[in-house]
Amino acid sequence: MTTVAVLGAGKIGQTVLAGLCRAGWSPDDLIATVRRREHGEAIHAELGVRVLDTAAAAQAADIIAVAVKPQDAATLLESLSPHVKDGQLVVSLCAGLPTAFFEKRLPDSIPVVRAMTNTPALVAEAITVLSAGSHAGQRDLDVAEELFRPLGKTLRLAEHHQDAVTALSGSGPAYFYYLVESMTDAAILLGLPRADAHELIVQTIVGAAAMRRDTGDHPVSLRETVTSPAGTTINAVRELERHRVRSAIADAVEAARDRGRQIAEDADLAVENRRRRGGPDHEPAVDGQRHAGDPLGLRCRQKRHGGGHVLGLTDPTGRIQVLQPLQLRGLLGTVVRPHPSADGAGRDHVEPHPPGLRVAGAPGAPPILDGQVGAGADQPRLGGRIRDLTHGAHPVDRRDRHHRPAIRRGQQPLQTRTDTTHRAHQGRINDALPLVVVQIGERQSAGDTDVVDQHVQPPERVDGRRHRGLDRGTVPDVTRHRQTVQLPGGALGGLGVDIGDHDPRALSGQPFRARVTDAVGGAGEERDLAVKPSHGDSLSVVESR
Numbered sequence: 001m002t003t004v005a006v007l008g009a010g011k012i013g014q015t016v017l018a019g020l021c022r023a024g025w026s027p028d029d030l031i032a033t034v035r036r037r038e039h040g041e042a043i044h045a046e047l048g049v050r051v052l053d054t055a056a057a058a059q060a061a062d063i064i065a066v067a068v069k070p071q072d073a074a075t076l077l078e079s080l081s082p083h084v085k086d087g088q089l090v091v092s093l094c095a096g097l098p099t100a101f102f103e104k105r106l107p108d109s110i111p112v113v114r115a116m117t118n119t120p121a122l123v124a125e126a127i128t129v130l131s132a133g134s135h136a137g138q139r140d141l142d143v144a145e146e147l148f149r150p151l152g153k154t155l156r157l158a159e160h161h162q163d164a165v166t167a168l169s170g171s172g173p174a175y176f177y178y179l180v181e182s183m184t185d186a187a188i189l190l191g192l193p194r195a196d197a198h199e200l201i202v203q204t205i206v207g208a209a210a211m212r213r214d215t216g217d218h219p220v221s222l223r224e225t226v227t228s229p230a231g232t233t234i235n236a237v238r239e240l241e242r243h244r245v246r247s248a249i250a251d252a253v254e255a256a257r258d259r260g261r262q263i264a265e266d267a268d269l270a271v272e273n274r275r276r277r278g279g280p281d282h283e284p285a286v287d288g289q290r291h292a293g294d295p296l297g298l299r300c301r302q303k304r305h306g307g308g309h310v311l312g313l314t315d316p317t318g319r320i321q322v323l324q325p326l327q328l329r330g331l332l333g334t335v336v337r338p339h340p341s342a343d344g345a346g347r348d349h350v351e352p353h354p355p356g357l358r359v360a361g362a363p364g365a366p367p368i369l370d371g372q373v374g375a376g377a378d379q380p381r382l383g384g385r386i387r388d389l390t391h392g393a394h395p396v397d398r399r400d401r402h403h404r405p406a407i408r409r410g411q412q413p414l415q416t417r418t419d420t421t422h423r424a425h426q427g428r429i430n431d432a433l434p435l436v437v438v439q440i441g442e443r444q445s446a447g448d449t450d451v452v453d454q455h456v457q458p459p460e461r462v463d464g465r466r467h468r469g470l471d472r473g474t475v476p477d478v479t480r481h482r483q484t485v486q487l488p489g490g491a492l493g494g495l496g497v498d499i500g501d502h503d504p505r506a507l508s509g510q511p512f513r514a515r516v517t518d519a520v521g522g523a524g525e526e527r528d529l530a531v532k533p534s535h536g537d538s539l540s541v542v543e544s545r
């Protein structure tokens with residue numbers, strides 16, 4: 001009989017184990033690993049399965065199912081890897097993580113199957129989608145299917161569908177529970193007793209699902225059967241349409257899909273951070289630290305935001321800030337702009353230069369920092385050069401066949417990279433995608449915005465940066481995320497553009513779904529980007545991925 005070890009018997013891991021027990025698997029063939037001993041004892045008491053440590057579980061199992069949170073997967077794989085041997089199959093239940101993530105961390109040629117199941121596994125009503133990694137073949141999928149078939153239905157799909165699957169059926173039960181909750185509230189509003197309402201709703205959902213499944217009729221046809229002319233249902237449907245529920249569902253599923261992608265990036269990033277700080281238990285030690293001996297007292301600040309990390313550098317007066325992505329894929333736009341001095345005169349250069357950091361930039365143009373950061377033992381270990389914008393070089397650019405159009409502010413070309421050259425890889429930080437440097441335009445007066453509320457900040461325009469034009473041909477995904485990064489002493493406006501590389505929507509110019517107040521640009525999708533001006537010590541970052 002096949003022995004299965006579920007590493008990380010939390011919600012889904014335990015559900016799978018319980019589902020298998022219910023389906024008749026012997027607890028002797030099932031192993032769980034846990035982090036907390038009491039949790040292991042509870043699982044053993046409830047299901048009778050063995051609870052072992054990772055090494056012992058791996059040695060005893062034919063199938064090793066990884067069911068930890070994605071952010072814990074790398075750590076788990078470190079301890080698992082030495083114990084995995086030929087003939088075993090690793091099955092990942094983790095949302096977002098590609099099979100390559102596992103393959104990279106396991107001995108060569110160990111087959112990995114990515115599985116996305118869902119909680120109805122407990123009652124043998126799961127749907128599990130299986131995808132083979134690069135070392136896994138049909139036989140491995142067969143073996144994985146043996147594990148999941150007792151838990152419900154199974155389906156095989158190519159791995160690139162898995163984020164969508166996760167958004168749909170992995171997370172899907174939650175959407176239906178949400179619907180049940182909402183309908184229950186509505187029933188209470190109408191005066192029905194809660195218990196009766198619950199029974200009505202659950203049986204209606206089960207019945208509707210069974211109708212769809214057993215008749216095979218199209219949902220529209222099934223709905224039309226219910227919808228009598230001038231009857232009750234059409235009035236309800238009209239309200240659903242009025243509230244754009246269909247569109248809300250599309251957005252919700254899309255957001256779940258995007259989060260799956262982001263999880264993978266975060267997991268890579270977490271590994272990177274651990275590697276750089278030399279251990280698993282500490283947060284990156286760069287937040288707010290000063291560069292010792294740095295005449296400018298540059299501060300490094302790293303802040304997690306959405307899809308990755310942003311590094312801000314600023315001098316104590318906040319005259320210069322640079323954002324730098326600390327992620328492998330993705331990113332980033334940066335605004336570098338002189339801070340107006342106290343008398344209102346703008347400055348466009350900085351001196352003295354800190355050691356290892358060069359300030360460049362033509363007179364009148366924004367200053368550019370270029371150099372090595374973190375050379376000293378007591379300095380933040382940022383590794384790698386920021387980059388040489390002046391010469392347009394970028395290290396290890398996987399997209400260098402794409403040339404970025406020059407950006408113009410009036411007649412003045414802005415500091416932007418228009419070509420790329422390969423350089424030696426100097427550290428993972430340098431894997432970031434090309435930096436886009438833009439200069440924000442002069443702040444518009446409040447009158448321009450037609451905003452009367454004194455607390456509403458008018459937008460600043462990023463001249464010539466239309467979101468459709470953002471790195472066209474290379475900017476793929478335009479889900480946007482706004483974040484204010486707190487940086488000490490800064491008074492700069494900023495725009496960061498985080499660029500993922502999966503989704504082709506940006507190529508078709510899909511508009512951002514949320515914008516800052518934008519009275520400065522033209523109408524429609526061709527408007528200039530507007531960024532929130534930052535005051536005091538904050539820097540607005542608009543992230544696109």
Ligand SMILES: NC(=O)C1=CN([C@@H]2O[C@H](COP(=O)(O)OP(=O)(O)OC[C@H]3O[C@@H](n4cnc5c(N)ncnc54)[C@H](O)[C@@H]3O)[C@@H](O)[C@H]2O)C=CC1
Binds near residue numbers: 076
């Ligand atoms: N909850 C759900 O409906 C679904 C979850 N998933 C995926 O399953 C995974 C787990 O999710 P949940 O069960 O919801 O999370 P959870 O937090 O309930 O379970 C994870 C468990 O792993 C344990 N763990 C972490 N590191 C460990 C280690 N090194 N050794 C042993 N145990 C360790 C944790 O203590 C926790 O009990 C995630 O990757 C998630 O994406 C997939 C499909 C559905």
Ligand SMILES: O=C(O)[C@@H]1CCC=N1
Binds near residue numbers: 095166170171
């Ligand atoms: O919410 C989550 O991330 C997991 C994955 C699918 C369902 N639950």
